[in-house]
Amino acid sequence: MADVIETLRAALGDGAVLTDSDIGPRHRSDMSMTGKHLPKALLRPRNTDEVAVALKICNDFGQSVVPQGGLTGLAGGANAQADDVALSLDLLNGIEELDVEAATLTVLAGTPLEKAQNAAAEQGFLLPLDLGSRGSAQVGGNLATNAGGNRVIRYGMARAQVLGLEAVLADGTILSSLNKMLKNNAGFDLKQLFIGSEGTLGIITRVVFRLKPLPRSTSTAFCAVADFDAVLSLLRRAETDLGGPSAFEVMWPDFYRFVSGHKMTGSQPLPLDHPIYVLIEHQGSDAANDPVRFQAFLEAALEDGALIDAVIAQNEKEAQNFWRVREGYALDTLPEIVNFDVSLGVGRIGDFAEDCRARLIARWRGGQFFFYGHIGDSNLHITTSVPYAAGEGMHDVDEIVYACVRDFSGSVSAEHGIGTLKRDYLSYSRTPAEIAVMRRLKAALDPKGILNPGKVV
Ligand code: ZN
Numbered sequence: 001m002a003d004v005i006e007t008l009r010a011a012l013g014d015g016a017v018l019t020d021s022d023i024g025p026r027h028r029s030d031m032s033m034t035g036k037h038l039p040k041a042l043l044r045p046r047n048t049d050e051v052a053v054a055l056k057i058c059n060d061f062g063q064s065v066v067p068q069g070g071l072t073g074l075a076g077g078a079n080a081q082a083d084d085v086a087l088s089l090d091l092l093n094g095i096e097e098l099d100v101e102a103a104t105l106t107v108l109a110g111t112p113l114e115k116a117q118n119a120a121a122e123q124g125f126l127l128p129l130d131l132g133s134r135g136s137a138q139v140g141g142n143l144a145t146n147a148g149g150n151r152v153i154r155y156g157m158a159r160a161q162v163l164g165l166e167a168v169l170a171d172g173t174i175l176s177s178l179n180k181m182l183k184n185n186a187g188f189d190l191k192q193l194f195i196g197s198e199g200t201l202g203i204i205t206r207v208v209f210r211l212k213p214l215p216r217s218t219s220t221a222f223c224a225v226a227d228f229d230a231v232l233s234l235l236r237r238a239e240t241d242l243g244g245p246s247a248f249e250v251m252w253p254d255f256y257r258f259v260s261g262h263k264m265t266g267s268q269p270l271p272l273d274h275p276i277y278v279l280i281e282h283q284g285s286d287a288a289n290d291p292v293r294f295q296a297f298l299e300a301a302l303e304d305g306a307l308i309d310a311v312i313a314q315n316e317k318e319a320q321n322f323w324r325v326r327e328g329y330a331l332d333t334l335p336e337i338v339n340f341d342v343s344l345g346v347g348r349i350g351d352f353a354e355d356c357r358a359r360l361i362a363r364w365r366g367g368q369f370f371f372y373g374h375i376g377d378s379n380l381h382i383t384t385s386v387p388y389a390a391g392e393g394m395h396d397v398d399e400i401v402y403a404c405v406r407d408f409s410g411s412v413s414a415e416h417g418i419g420t421l422k423r424d425y426l427s428y429s430r431t432p433a434e435i436a437v438m439r440r441l442k443a444a445l446d447p448k449g450i451l452n453p454g455k456v457v
Contacts, residue, residue, distance in 0.1 A: 004061040018042040035079030039086035048205040056172030067199040069141030072133035075419025077198040095119045102180045103211045109140025125211035128155035140204040146196030148415030153376035154246045164208035167194045170446040199452040201445045215283035219294035220319040224274035224309040228350025247281040248376030255370040262330035267321040334385035343414035356404040379414040418456045
């Protein structure tokens with residue numbers, strides 16, 4: 001009797017089923033760099049029907065399947081074990097339709113996010129989903145992980161920007177929900193099951209995005225404030241006076257000092273001695289008046305003490321320099337770094353940062369701890385660089401940070417997902433009843449448990 005690999009080859013053709021040295025090394029791991037194995041085979045289906053054929057065969061054989069997109073995830077969600085088959089969406093790459101009247105963009109799941117953004121921009125539309133890895137991240141993976149990014153405060157997470165999608169279930173059933181209507185309450189909203197479930201309930205093959213008009217103005221400022229309470233009042237003022245910022249990013253001073261002083265960053269927008277820094281961006285539709293209103297907003301805030309210092313980007317280059325500080329790539333040069341992505345009630349983030357830092361320093365006096373993030377979206381990132389003693393490791397620092405998150409009733413994952421790296425901590429943010437329902441959904445849609453086993457739940 002033929003085995004699963006032979007059966008896949010017979011159905012899909014040799015070129016679509018790679019094994020051994022034909023599998024490129026990048027299929028070992030996502031960007032968390034925690035993957036250790038190449039899969040036993042790499043499937044490269046060319047369309048939805050081939051994804052369905054591949055999954056039906058794998059399901060019949062009880063063969064586990066790990067979907068892989070651009071491999072830019074940070075939670076190990078796309079990493080395969082040696083006995084898994086990986087299914088790459090690379091060849092499902094293309095723009096299918098831009099519907100100008102409906103303001104929707106239909107794309108195949110393996111399309112890089114930036115390519116989809118550009119297709120929208122060519123027709124005067126904004127695809128608001130945006131994140132640092134836009135050049136290689138694929139839209140299917142963005143949705144499977146419900147990606148966040150820089151403009152969530154204005155447009156919501158990936159979930160909020162999708163009107164329809166097509167997914168293939170474990171048994172090969174094609175579930176087509178390519179809805180373009182903003183309103184559709186005809187029964188359960190099935191697409192939401194596949195968004196954020198990290199390939200454990202089905203493999204996304206097509207997406208219908210909801211587009212917005214391209215903004216005509218972008219104003220960006222780098223600001224300093226006295227404390228976290230001042231951050232919160234500045235955020236409220238930006239909501240009322242500006243009609244909402246398109247980004248509101250906060251950096252604690254350790255982060256700012258390290259990153260802005262590093263040669264990888266190349267600019268230092270404000271002096272080093274301020275208590276806390278904020279990057280505010282506003283995008284609008286009035287190219288003539290928006291910058292004037294933005295400047296007036298900052299001046300008023302400076303006058304009444306809400307801000308202690310601010311500099312406005314005079315051109316796109318300067319705005320990019322501000323963003324390069326916030327992106328903080330210089331942190332990657334530190335030894336033994338661990339990155340965290342957590343969520344907390346916006347009002348508690350200041351206290352959380354203080355408490356979490358104190359707990360980390362109590363354990364590792366010589367450690368470096370950097371706090372920053374999309375504070376307007378309740379999302380805090382933490383990067384730790386710790387001189388571990390023998391026998392200590394990443395798990396120890398996880399334990400301290402996630403226990404603190406639990407004590408503040410936060411979420412162990414804001415935008416990166418659970419994958420394998422946070423699975424042990426899911427119960428810190430979800431009740432037993434919630435996790436039980438997740439497991440029942442998994443059992444109902446994937447009774448043999450072949451899809452991305454060991455991830456999320
Ligand atoms: Zn982020």
